[in-house]
Amino acid sequence: MADVSVDLPDREGLFGDGARGSDRGQLLLVAGLVMAVSLVVLVVLLNSTIYSENVATRGIESADGEAMEVRSTAVGGTGELLDSTNRAGPSGHGDAEATVRAGVADLDEALARSYAERGGVARVELVGTENGSRIAAALAAADPNASTLAGDVDRTRGFVFAADPTGLTDTDAANADTDAFHVDLNASAGGSRQVYVYNAPDGNVTVAVGEDGGEPTVRCSVPPDDRVVVDFTAERLGDRPCPGIWSPSLVAPGDAYDVDLINASEAAGEVTVTARPRSGETVATDLTAAREPATYEATINLWYRTADLRFETAVRVAPGEPDA
Amino acid sequence: MRDPLGSGGARFRDDRRAVSVTVGYVMTLAIGAILLSGVAIGVGGVVESQTERTVESDLSVLGQTAAANVESADRLARASEVDRSTDPGATAANVSVVVRLPNRVAGVPYEIAVDDDAVTLRTERPETTLVIDHAARLNVTPATVRGGSIQLAYSSTGADAGNLTVVER
Numbered sequence: 149m150a151d152v153s154v155d156l157p158d159r160e161g162l163f164g165d166g167a168r169g170s171d172r173g174q175l176l177l178v179a180g181l182v183m184a185v186s187l188v189v190l191v192v193l194l195n196s197t198i199y200s201e202n203v204a205t206r207g208i209e210s211a212d213g214e215a216m217e218v219r220s221t222a223v224g225g226t227g228e229l230l231d232s233t234n235r236a237g238p239s240g241h242g243d244a245e246a247t248v249r250a251g252v253a254d255l256d257e258a259l260a261r262s263y264a265e266r267g268g269v270a271r272v273e274l275v276g277t278e279n280g281s282r283i284a285a286a287l288a289a290a291d292p293n294a295s296t297l298a299g300d301v302d303r304t305r306g307f308v309f310a311a312d313p314t315g316l317t318d319t320d321a322a323n324a325d326t327d328a329f330h331v332d333l334n335a336s337a338g339g340s341r342q343v344y345v346y347n348a349p350d351g352n353v354t355v356a357v358g359e360d361g362g363e364p365t366v367r368c369s370v371p372p373d374d375r376v377v378v379d380f381t382a383e384r385l386g387d388r389p390c391p392g393i394w395s396p397s398l399v400a401p402g403d404a405y406d407v408d409l410i411n412a413s414e415a416a417g418e419v420t421v422t423a424r425p426r427s428g429e430t431v432a433t434d435l436t437a438a439r440e441p442a443t444y445e446a447t448i449n450l451w452y453r454t455a456d457l458r459f460e461t462a463v464r465v466a467p468g469e470p471d472a
Numbered sequence: 473m474r475d476p477l478g479s480g481g482a483r484f485r486d487d488r489r490a491v492s493v494t495v496g497y498v499m500t501l502a503i504g505a506i507l508l509s510g511v512a513i514g515v516g517g518v519v520e521s522q523t524e525r526t527v528e529s530d531l532s533v534l535g536q537t538a539a540a541n542v543e544s545a546d547r548l549a550r551a552s553e554v555d556r557s558t559d560p561g562a563t564a565a566n567v568s569v570v571v572r573l574p575n576r577v578a579g580v581p582y583e584i585a586v587d588d589d590a591v592t593l594r595t596e597r598p599e600t601t602l603v604i605d606h607a608a609r610l611n612v613t614p615a616t617v618r619g620g621s622i623q624l625a626y627s628s629t630g631a632d633a634g635n636l637t638v639v640e641r
Contacts, residue, residue, distance in 0.1 A: 182512050462564075463556065
């Protein structure tokens with residue numbers, strides 16, 4: 149049998165003159181070192197790639213979501229507050245403002261608590277309010293031929309007519325100017341727009357729009373229901389959008405305009421509007437019994453902060469105003 | 473039967489001709505050096521190519537993150553201007569978004585350039601440039617900053633009013 153045993157090297161072999169042969173091991177050492185360092189670098193690169201791929205597949209978290217949510221909540225909450233304050237029928241403008249101020253303070257507290265739980269600091273503060281009037285009346289209370297719903301105003305919001313389709317006159321666009329109930333938006337600087345509401349020959353509740361007393365154009369129609377709501381400022385008929393009802397020149401006009409009700413006897417239902425007078429605090433109207441003091445708009449300061457985000461702005465809140 | 477390790481085999485084992493410690497030593501060193509060089513060159517190439525791929529991949533992810541946050545800051549800035557009041561006592565519109573990014577990608581420093589149209593990330597070694605388009609509608613003041621966390625800011629007042637600005641965090 150072959151002898152495969154190897155004698156252990158003695159001290160002389162390792163460290164003495166005979167150790168010169170072991171210098172060859174340095175090459176292996178260097179090679180091993182290079183390989184080790186390279187492998188470490190590769191591992192680091194691989195780790196970096198895996199991390200990047202992980203981050204990439206996680207999706208990018210949008211920074212603006214919560215701030216938008218805070219703004220939406222604050223504006224929506226303040227808008228609800230304005231409307232509920234006005235609906236409650238405050239005894240005067242001072243009373244209305246005090247209610248709104250207290251409500252915004254409550255909203256601030258609720259928002260702060262809610263967003264503190266998510267690591268954000270939210271704050272809402274009422275800067276001020278603008279006064280106006282809210283008029284809510286049955287159409288039967290208006291003059292059958294012509295009456296001013298809101299005179300000498302420069303802003304209007306939440307202008308809604310809840311129509312009883314059975315009380316609307318039957319006509320068509322060609323005869324609407326003489327037969328149909330309509331709202332006349334009369335600008336003091338010149339120009340007017342008429343919005344007609346009637347039952348068309350096809351049986352649908354129809355809205356048509358005319359300019360300066362000219363023949364109107366049908367904008368939209370819906371099948372009759374118990375109540376059909378025409379929202380003039382939001383430009384909606386029932387549950388459908390009805391663009392083109394409100395005149396763009398009356399969205400934020402520099403001059404005053406009147407909102408008149410014409411041929412009120414040709415329709416049945418209730419009309420509601422909140423308006424801001426061009427001057428003073430009370431809107432001129434022929435329906436004085438239906439007029440109540442109201443807060444037309446509120447201005448709030450809004451702050452929202454997190455570790456990585458700062459959002460500050462001041463917002464004018466007037467829910468139900470027409471869009472530009 | 474013939475013994476393979478017979479008298480001939482014994483002679484081969486005892487033969488010391490053409491055997492030199494020096495030659496063997498040099499041969500070993502030369503072969504070792506060649507092998508070592510091959511390993512170093514091969515591994516070096518792999519590391520280099522992997523570094524490039526990693527840098528490109530990382531820049532792509534960071535670029536997308538930066539571009540998304542530029543668009544977020546843009547949306548927030550425009551939201552801050554919707555129905556903004558300028559009444560006395562009303563606060564100015566201020567928006568700031570911090571984007572946390574690493575200082576290096578795969579151990580390589582980089583720089584971030586932002587303008588109206590895109591976010592550009594660049595490294596010198598390896599020379600890599602990545603352009604990620606963004607859809608911000610506001611004007612973005614062109615700026616180039618070192619790689620790392622950045623701050624996107626907007627204000628309705630001041631020298632850069634109405635513009636998105638980018639600064640190092």
